[in-house]
Amino acid sequence: MAASTAFAGKWDSLPVTLTPWILDVVHSMGHTQMTPVQASTIPLFMRHKDVVVEAVTGSGKTLAFVIPILEKLIRRERKLAKNEIGALVISPTRELATQIHSIFSLFLSSQPSPRRASPSPDEATGSDVQLDSVPEHPPPLLVISSDSPPAEDLQRFLSTGADIVIGTPGRMEEFLLGLGKNVVSVRELEVLVLDEADRLLDLGFHAALTRILTHLPKQRRTGLFSATMTDADALSELVRVGLRNPARIVVKVQSKKTKGTAKGTRELIEERRIPANLHNYYMSCSASEKMLQLTRIIRHEVETQGSSRFIVYFATCACVDYFYRVLAPLLPAHTSLFSLHGHLPPSTRTKTLANFTTSAALPSSPSILLATDVAARGLDLPDVDVVIQFDPPTDTKSFSHRCGRTARAGRSGTAWVLLVGREVDYVEFMAVRKIPMKERPRFSRDGTAVSADDMDTDDPDISRVLASIRQQVLTDRALNDKAAKAFVSFVRAYSKHEASYIFRVKDLDFVGLAKSFGLLRLPRMPELKDISRDGWEDADVDWNAYAYADKAQEAKRLAEASKAAPDAEEIRRRKEERAEKEKANLAWSNKERKREERDKRREKKARKRKWQKMQAELEAGTKRGQEETGESEEDGDDWEALAKEERMAKRVKKGQVSQREFDAEFADL
Numbered sequence: 134m135a136a137s138t139a140f141a142g143k144w145d146s147l148p149v150t151l152t153p154w155i156l157d158v159v160h161s162m163g164h165t166q167m168t169p170v171q172a173s174t175i176p177l178f179m180r181h182k183d184v185v186v187e188a189v190t191g192s193g194k195t196l197a198f199v200i201p202i203l204e205k206l207i208r209r210e211r212k213l214a215k216n217e218i219g220a221l222v223i224s225p226t227r228e229l230a231t232q233i234h235s236i237f238s239l240f241l242s243s244q245p246s247p248r249r250a251s252p253s254p255d256e257a258t259g260s261d262v263q264l265d266s267v268p269e270h271p272p273p274l275l276v277i278s279s280d281s282p283p284a285e286d287l288q289r290f291l292s293t294g295a296d297i298v299i300g301t302p303g304r305m306e307e308f309l310l311g312l313g314k315n316v317v318s319v320r321e322l323e324v325l326v327l328d329e330a331d332r333l334l335d336l337g338f339h340a341a342l343t344r345i346l347t348h349l350p351k352q353r354r355t356g357l358f359s360a361t362m363t364d365a366d367a368l369s370e371l372v373r374v375g376l377r378n379p380a381r382i383v384v385k386v387q388s389k390k391t392k393g394t395a396k397g398t399r400e401l402i403e404e405r406r407i408p409a410n411l412h413n414y415y416m417s418c419s420a421s422e423k424m425l426q427l428t429r430i431i432r433h434e435v436e437t438q439g440s441s442r443f444i445v446y447f448a449t450c451a452c453v454d455y456f457y458r459v460l461a462p463l464l465p466a467h468t469s470l471f472s473l474h475g476h477l478p479p480s481t482r483t484k485t486l487a488n489f490t491t492s493a494a495l496p497s498s499p500s501i502l503l504a505t506d507v508a509a510r511g512l513d514l515p516d517v518d519v520v521i522q523f524d525p526p527t528d529t530k531s532f533s534h535r536c537g538r539t540a541r542a543g544r545s546g547t548a549w550v551l552l553v554g555r556e557v558d559y560v561e562f563m564a565v566r567k568i569p570m571k572e573r574p575r576f577s578r579d580g581t582a583v584s585a586d587d588m589d590t591d592d593p594d595i596s597r598v599l600a601s602i603r604q605q606v607l608t609d610r611a612l613n614d615k616a617a618k619a620f621v622s623f624v625r626a627y628s629k630h631e632a633s634y635i636f637r638v639k640d641l642d643f644v645g646l647a648k649s650f651g652l653l654r655l656p657r658m659p660e661l662k663d664i665s666r667d668g669w670e671d672a673d674v675d676w677n678a679y680a681y682a683d684k685a686q687e688a689k690r691l692a693e694a695s696k697a698a699p700d701a702e703e704i705r706r707r708k709e710e711r712a713e714k715e716k717a718n719l720a721w722s723n724k725e726r727k728r729e730e731r732d733k734r735r736e737k738k739a740r741k742r743k744w745q746k747m748q749a750e751l752e753a754g755t756k757r758g759q760e761e762t763g764e765s766e767e768d769g770d771d772w773e774a775l776a777k778e779e780r781m782a783k784r785v786k787k788g789q790v791s792q793r794e795f796d797a798e799f800a801d802l
């Protein structure tokens with residue numbers, strides 16, 4: 134079905150009636166009307182239909198499955214036993230699972246206290262009547278890879294008797310089929326939801342999901358949700374094995390576009406896979422200018438748009454880790470920086486997200502989260518004004534998910550992506566996928582646009598940025614390690630781009646890129662072996678004296694350096710050792726060569742013997758063939774092949790065919 138992003142009516146217009154306290158919670162969230170995806174999905178999912186739901190980011194998909202799950206469990210005739218679960222939600226990241234868990238918790242903590250129909254005679258006479266304070270529906274359980282062991286999931290389950298379990302695939306499998314196999318009963322399971330289903334498959338959880346699906350009862354309802362539900366083979370396979378005759382719900386966004394013609398302007402309706410209120414921009418600049426333009430976009434957004442909360446996406450964990458350490462002096466004063474990536478411990482990730490979400494971001498004191506794709510999907514971070522993709526994502530679907538962290542639930546937002554050189558072809562690539570982008574020119578120092586003609590003029594601020602980053606790197610050798618690691622990881626990630634005909638390592642401007650990273654020298658890596666180093670200058674560094682800020686790390690470096698510095702005797706010994714090794718290698722390779730030659734000779738002899746034997750058999754067989762009848766087709770083929778071989782052997786003898794051609798033809802005989 135197609136729908137606009139406008140709201141789709143009040144909650145009481147649903148063809149199914151929601152439980153009053155559920156409706157109260159929805160209203161208390163400030164949601165007076167349903168979004169289109171909620172209006173389409175809730176009645177179907179509540180009415181025992183499997184669903185595959187694709188709707189743009191920030192369109193309210195979470196409530197579209199949370200409400201039906203709660204309604205189904207509330208309406209059960211028999212209460213679930215303590216070891217039974219009624220619903221499962223699986224999501225690809227712990228952050229997203231935690232967010233979904235908190236929404237279920239909000240609902241379940243708002244359920245009315247259970248009342249007994251009439252007090253028992255004892256209670257009626259007693260003055261201190263004890264009402265049952267245990268809620269009818271226990272709080273949900275979260276099972277994610279975290280700092281606690283899987284056994285604790287089970288302990289918490291047994292103590293709360295949760296009906297709804299939310300988790301990541303690996304930990305969920307452990308909970309249901311590993312440690313919890315004989316404890317957790319899925320007999321009564323009514324609903325399974327796979328949130329960000331396509332991502333679950335991209336991350337390689339197909340096998341784990343299939344094992345979980347097979348373990349669950351068949352009469353359950355299943356829902357698949359995502360903003361990018363492509364018809365990938367794996368997804369179709371999942372739908373085939375996990376869903377029964379599902380309803381496919383696709384909520385499309387339509388936006389108006391004015392087109393100028395000779396006769397005036399015309400309004401066109403454009404279908405897009407990003408929110409209608411998202412301003413989606415791209416900027417084309419050189420590699421060395423990327424960092425400078427990033428800082429100028431932020432400044433522009435803060436000063437002219439009043440933006441205060443940003444997410445900046447980088448290609449790898451190492452890039453986030455490094456730029457988090459060196460970016461601050463280039464940003465507006467009083468900026469709070471946060472970093473989030475998959476190599477951080479779970480507890481740090483949780484804390485960072487909480488701090489970013491609650492930081493008092495104002496244009497006078499902006500908050501910027503530097504992140505990898507771990508923060509691309511599903512996260513509902515409030516009031517994100519701007520998303521900047523410093524590096525376009527390797528997975529093309531991530532593009533719309535990253536942009537979708539802003540412009541959520543009808544709010545407006547802005548997204549930028551920085552593209553270098555032929556990467557601008559990405560604009561067309563995304564347009565075909567209904568993700569349109571508008572070009573924005575580069576910013577000059579005073580914040581005005583730089584015309585495309587000035588593209589090649591080197592901005593003096595590029596070297597200022599480079600100098601500023603280098604200056605910081607020089608204060609701590611650890612930063613140099615991080616810079617090199619980030620650079621190498623960037624190049625490696627670049628080679629894995631899905632749109633590989635656009636993002637080609639061989640097109641990378643390594644020198645410009647290295648400048649943008651503020652490198653002190655170019656790292657040793659195969660990709661850089663044959664590049665031109667024009668325009669590159671190593672920083673003037675005394676590498677022996679360049680120290681780690683961390684005292685223990687520096688002491689270790691010095692100790693290793695003194696061990697590593699060889700005296701004359703040691704140099705002579707190493708030389709001899711090397712010569713010995715080379716000799717041994719030479720001897721070994723000679724031996725290897727001789728062995729190969731011997732093997733080849735043996736093979737040749739064996740082939741010859743085989744051929745002679747077959748020739749003899751052929752002669753005998755021809756005689757027999759004259760006496761017998763009814764050869765099988767296969768036998769016939771064999772004889773034919775042998776005859777052909779004999780004919781060809783004769784031609785080899787006459788010099789009409791080379792031995793090599795003969796061998797190639799009959800190599801498998």
Ligand SMILES: Nc1ncnc2c1ncn2[C@@H]1O[C@H](COP(=O)(O)OP(=O)(O)OP(=O)(O)O)[C@@H](O)[C@H]1O
Pocket residue numbers: 163164165166167168171188189190191192193194195196359360510511512513537541542
């Ligand atoms: N009916 C509604 N009215 C107004 N706001 C709503 C409504 N339903 C949900 N929202 C709000 O919209 C925001 C986005 O919702 P949600 O996170 O469910 O989106 P989503 O479609 O799952 O996005 P994504 O694809 O990025 O995961 C949330 O802040 C949520 O509180």
